[in-house]
Amino acid sequence: MYRVAVSSVRRAAGVGSSASKSCKTLLIVAPADFVSESLIFAIEREFPWISVEQISALSEACTDFGSPVSLILLDAEQLPQVAGNSEQLAHLHPAAQIMLIQEDGRQQISIRDVVTARNVRGVLPMNLKLDVWLSVVRLVLRGGEYFPLSLFEPIMAHGPTISGGVDLEGAPNSHLRQDADADDFDELTERELQILGMVARGLQNKLIAAALGLSEHTVKIHLHNIITKLGAHNRTEAAAIFHRRRDTLNSRGDGGAPKAQQLSA
Numbered sequence: 001m002y003r004v005a006v007s008s009v010r011r012a013a014g015v016g017s018s019a020s021k022s023c024k025t026l027l028i029v030a031p032a033d034f035v036s037e038s039l040i041f042a043i044e045r046e047f048p049w050i051s052v053e054q055i056s057a058l059s060e061a062c063t064d065f066g067s068p069v070s071l072i073l074l075d076a077e078q079l080p081q082v083a084g085n086s087e088q089l090a091h092l093h094p095a096a097q098i099m100l101i102q103e104d105g106r107q108q109i110s111i112r113d114v115v116t117a118r119n120v121r122g123v124l125p126m127n128l129k130l131d132v133w134l135s136v137v138r139l140v141l142r143g144g145e146y147f148p149l150s151l152f153e154p155i156m157a158h159g160p161t162i163s164g165g166v167d168l169e170g171a172p173n174s175h176l177r178q179d180a181d182a183d184d185f186d187e188l189t190e191r192e193l194q195i196l197g198m199v200a201r202g203l204q205n206k207l208i209a210a211a212l213g214l215s216e217h218t219v220k221i222h223l224h225n226i227i228t229k230l231g232a233h234n235r236t237e238a239a240a241i242f243h244r245r246r247d248t249l250n251s252r253g254d255g256g257a258p259k260a261q262q263l264s265a
Contacts, residue, residue: 030075
């Protein structure tokens with residue numbers, strides 16, 4: 001395990017001295033050159049109560065760092081290590097949250113893997129402006145989450161699109177509601193259609209909320225309204241109604257409106 005030495009400039013600024021004694025630890029788990037010394041200085045200057053430690057592997061985090069670990073910034077390539085170390089981390093650092101840090105050009109990580117990993121509160125790109133980057137760190141330290149929009153591009157780009165370039169399974173639009181036999185679908189709002197399409201693709205509330213910039217509570221309310229309007233008993237039945245409606249429109253595509261204007265598979 002390697003530790004970051006307190007540079008002369010940080011000592012001169014009083015960071016790391018007894019005058020500004022830290023009471024929390026921010027742990028960076030990444031190769032030694034992943035985070036610059038200047039960025040570490042900026043973190044400790046922005047958060048005087050934070051002491052930054054660096055290690056190379058998540059397994060090395062399973063030890064005592066003197067002060068409680070409040071946040072672990074983990075190299076995204078080490079995400080698979082989270083599952084194997086989660087119990088020890090939870091025992092040794094019960095207040096610690098994990099946030100992935102990722103450089104441009106690195107292998108794309110799966111949003112599904114991120115949201116299902118224990119205590120992972122989001123993804124922090126290293127190419128953000130410093131003030132934005134530090135604001136995201138502050139958000140997570142306060143219990144928030146952050147998922148960059150680029151992380152959802154593979155989801156939103158998946159599947160055929162209707163005219164206008166919108167993915168119906170990710171974001172259903174008014175063409176669905178214009179069908180004469182839409183019935184119950186006519187009662188759904190645009191937001192409810194959007195959420196229903198994402199539910200039909202198997203996305204959980206947490207992922208839907210992050211993708212749409214909503215709270216999980218708001219998504220639950222929308223889903224409750226969807227289920228009620230469709231006369232369904234649960235989200236699974238609502239998703240089945242969505243797929244059945246889509247299949248009906250597709251089967252009638254040659255005899256009605258052009259398929260480009262119908263619900264896509």
